[in-house]
Amino acid sequence: MFERLETKSVDKAGLVEKAKELRQDSYRLIQLHCVKTVTEMFLIYSFEKMDYEVVHYRMDVTEGETLPSISSVYTHACLYENETNELFGLNISGMAIDFKGTFYETAKNHAFTDIVNPQDKKVSKS
Amino acid sequence: MGLGVMGKTVMRNLFGKPATVMYPVVKKEFYPTTRGSILYDESTCNYCTLCAKRCPSQAITVDRAEKVWRIDRKRCLTCNFCISVCNKDSLSCVQEYAAPVVKEFDSWLFQAERIAGEKIEGLEGQEGFSDKDA
Amino acid sequence: MGKRTVVPFGPQHPVLPEPIHLDLVLEDEKVVEAIPSIGFVHRGLEKLVEKRDYQEMAYVSERICGICSFVHGHGYCETLEGLFQVEVPDRAKFLRIMWGELSRMHSHLLWLGLMADAFGFESLFMQAWRLREKILDIFEQTTGGRIIHSVCKVGGLWRDVPEDMLKKIVETLEGMEGELQELANVFLKDYTVQKRTQGLGKMSAEEAFECGAMGPMLRGSGVAMDMRGLGQSGYEHLKFDPVVEQGGDCYARTNVRIREVFQSIDLIKQAIGLMPEGSIENKVKGSPEGECLVRMEQPRGQVIYYAKANGTRHLERFRVRTPTFANIMPLLNMLPGCDLADVPILVLTIDPCISCTER
Numbered sequence: 001m002f003e004r005l006e007t008k009s010v011d012k013a014g015l016v017e018k019a020k021e022l023r024q025d026s027y028r029l030i031q032l033h034c035v036k037t038v039t040e041m042f043l044i045y046s047f048e049k050m051d052y053e054v055v056h057y058r059m060d061v062t063e064g065e066t067l068p069s070i071s072s073v074y075t076h077a078c079l080y081e082n083e084t085n086e087l088f089g090l091n092i093s094g095m096a097i098d099f100k101g102t103f104y105e106t107a108k109n110h111a112f113t114d115i116v117n118p119q120d121k122k123v124s125k126s
Numbered sequence: 127m128g129l130g131v132m133g134k135t136v137m138r139n140l141f142g143k144p145a146t147v148m149y150p151v152v153k154k155e156f157y158p159t160t161r162g163s164i165l166y167d168e169s170t171c172n173y174c175t176l177c178a179k180r181c182p183s184q185a186i187t188v189d190r191a192e193k194v195w196r197i198d199r200k201r202c203l204t205c206n207f208c209i210s211v212c213n214k215d216s217l218s219c220v221q222e223y224a225a226p227v228v229k230e231f232d233s234w235l236f237q238a239e240r241i242a243g244e245k246i247e248g249l250e251g252q253e254g255f256s257d258k259d260a
Numbered sequence: 261m262g263k264r265t266v267v268p269f270g271p272q273h274p275v276l277p278e279p280i281h282l283d284l285v286l287e288d289e290k291v292v293e294a295i296p297s298i299g300f301v302h303r304g305l306e307k308l309v310e311k312r313d314y315q316e317m318a319y320v321s322e323r324i325c326g327i328c329s330f331v332h333g334h335g336y337c338e339t340l341e342g343l344f345q346v347e348v349p350d351r352a353k354f355l356r357i358m359w360g361e362l363s364r365m366h367s368h369l370l371w372l373g374l375m376a377d378a379f380g381f382e383s384l385f386m387q388a389w390r391l392r393e394k395i396l397d398i399f400e401q402t403t404g405g406r407i408i409h410s411v412c413k414v415g416g417l418w419r420d421v422p423e424d425m426l427k428k429i430v431e432t433l434e435g436m437e438g439e440l441q442e443l444a445n446v447f448l449k450d451y452t453v454q455k456r457t458q459g460l461g462k463m464s465a466e467e468a469f470e471c472g473a474m475g476p477m478l479r480g481s482g483v484a485m486d487m488r489g490l491g492q493s494g495y496e497h498l499k500f501d502p503v504v505e506q507g508g509d510c511y512a513r514t515n516v517r518i519r520e521v522f523q524s525i526d527l528i529k530q531a532i533g534l535m536p537e538g539s540i541e542n543k544v545k546g547s548p549e550g551e552c553l554v555r556m557e558q559p560r561g562q563v564i565y566y567a568k569a570n571g572t573r574h575l576e577r578f579r580v581r582t583p584t585f586a587n588i589m590p591l592l593n594m595l596p597g598c599d600l601a602d603v604p605i606l607v608l609t610i611d612p613c614i615s616c617t618e619r
Contacts, residue, residue, distance in 0.1 A: 002338060002339070002341075002342035002492060002552060002553075002554045003342065003552075004342065004343075004345075004550050004551065004552055005550075005551040005552055005553045005566075028469060028470055028472060029472065030472070030562070030564065030581075030586070031564050031581040031586075033566065033579050033581065035568060035576070035577045035579075036577075037568070037570070037576045037577065044553075044566070046553070046564070050469065050483065050485060052485070052487075052489065052490055054555070056553065074470075074472075075471065075589065076471055076472040076586070076589035079585065079588060079589065097295075102297075102299075103298070103299060104298070104299035104302045104618065106299075106302065106304070111304060111307070112306075112307060115310070131442075131445055131446055131449065131450065132442070132446055134442060135387060135439070135442050135443075145390050145393065157400055157401045159400070159401060159402065159403070159404045159419075160400055160404055160405075161404035161405055161410075180315075180316075182312065182316040182319045182320070203319065203408075203410075204404075204405075205319055205410045206404075206410070206418070207315075207316075207319075210418070219404075
């Protein structure tokens with residue numbers, strides 16, 4: 001049985017510094033995703049070492065904010081950042097490869113930003 | 127590479143049975159646990175609508191007032207969730223799949239052709255498995 | 261400096277199981293740069309949490325991918341069990357291990373067939389898939405479906421497997437070992453196969469670890485990381501070591517996957533030998549709350565599941581990060597410098613499962 005998630009907190013200003021520190025410590029980035037709920041919005045970064053140790057960092061953001069990219073430290077972060085940009089509408093400056101919104105071909109831009117709360121009104125299931 | 131590397135496999139394939147089945151001339155034998163389609167028993171159903179509420183793809187509709195139970199075979203995934211929630215054991219799973227249809231039909235009622243010209247036992251009169259050709 | 265041309269690769273291509281598009285910039289038959297473009301199979305499955313409650317989401321989660329469908333269902337249930345903090349009975353854990361390892365075997369055999377097809381060796385492709393049919397028959401006899409199993413639920417399993425069926429599984433697998441060994445001999449000792457895979461796509465251990473490679477890509481370069489070594493969900497009772505090769509090229513990765521098939525047979529025999537009697541379910545009541553993140557080992561590498569719930573029947577967020585998403589960067593690093601005819605082999609060596617990547 002897996003334990004509940006524990007995260008440490010990081011803010012926009014200290015993000016790139018933290019990533020550099022972790023890279024010196026031989027951690028690698030394994031995932032980056034955005035969570036948007038009715039009340040809050042945040043990003044989770046996960047880093048891992050070769051002996052399976054893992055740390056998670058949480059960064060609170062608001063919609064439409066501009067964030068720094070960590071692809072100067074970890075090149076493969078650009079794929080995750082493009083996905084976050086495309087689905088949630090967060091601007092990220094300085095990505096190594098910038099797809100400019102064409103990563104996934106969706107009918108609506110920023111498709112995950114309109115949250116439908118199933119408790120609010122009668123939502124049809126289909 | 128000599129004959130020894132793949133020789134045994136080649137001999138086995140040359141003199142053994144083929145791996146394929148001549149469908150539709152020969153019907154495939156299903157296993158007892160194969161999830162083919164859902165079978166409905168009208169006599170024990172009390173129209174509690176639990177199966178319709180729990181179906182993940184909304185394939186079942188139940189009309190309590192008029193005592194009608196309908197399933198849309200094209201939406202059903204045979205996940206067997208409805209069978210596990212039914213209190214009266216009116217639903218069960220049979221191994222036979224609904225045969226492919228060749229015409230466009232109204233989504234609640236469609237007539238199915240038979241596999242290799244045989245009737246499927248126990249399914250006459252079920253919604254979606256009719257005796258008549260379209 | 262030679263002339264540069266741009267050749268589009270995919271989304272329709274005979275070697276690809278799923279659509280991915282690459283724009284290859286060529287200079288006189290050698291690839292200089294590759295620009296990927298994905299999004300052909302994006303279905304937005306993660307947004308369905310708003311409409312399906314947490315029990316029905318298990319069925320959605322299974323249908324993310326057809327090849328790795330059992331692992332997605334299993335991982336979803338593990339994540340929700342972490343949210344509820346409920347422990348699954350031992351018999352359910354061992355049965356899940358058995359199905360997970362069978363899933364790994366069928367996925368690797370499918371990949372071996374596709375690799376043989378990429379060389380043009382069609383009869384070897386058919387042989388690998390003929391062996392795979394025996395595993396799909398086992399799946400149908402135990403779970404009811406060949407590809408989509410629908411057997412994991414939050415708190416345990418829907419179905420049990422009787423004792424005689426377990427004995428039959430062990431007999432079938434022991435009968436398969438001889439044929440698997442012949443298949444492995446053709447892959448590893450044949451002159452043409454060696455010429456086309458050795459020395460291709462070399463990655464050292466540091467490069468592979470830093471650019472985010474997962475699964476057999478890492479283990480083929482000498483890094484011994486396997487998420488089954490975390491000691492969760494029943495694997496702590498089994499004895500095994502991660503399969504590691506030192507070559508770092510396509511030949512080493514093929515070798516890793518073949519040896520993993522044999523390792524899976526051994527793990528299934530261990531799990532069936534240790535299987536205790538007992539119930540297969542621990543009933544779960546109420547609604548989930550909190551956050552949980554789970555790392556598991558899929559046939560293609562490390563997969564991460566994240567779920568967040570707020571005390572109602574619907575989850576707030578469900579996220580899957582699949583290993584192919586993480587393996588796209590190593591692919592873009594390996595492609596520059598190779599010939600155009602080697603591109604299909606390199607794309608296949610990461611074991612692309614694009615429908616997992618794009619959900």
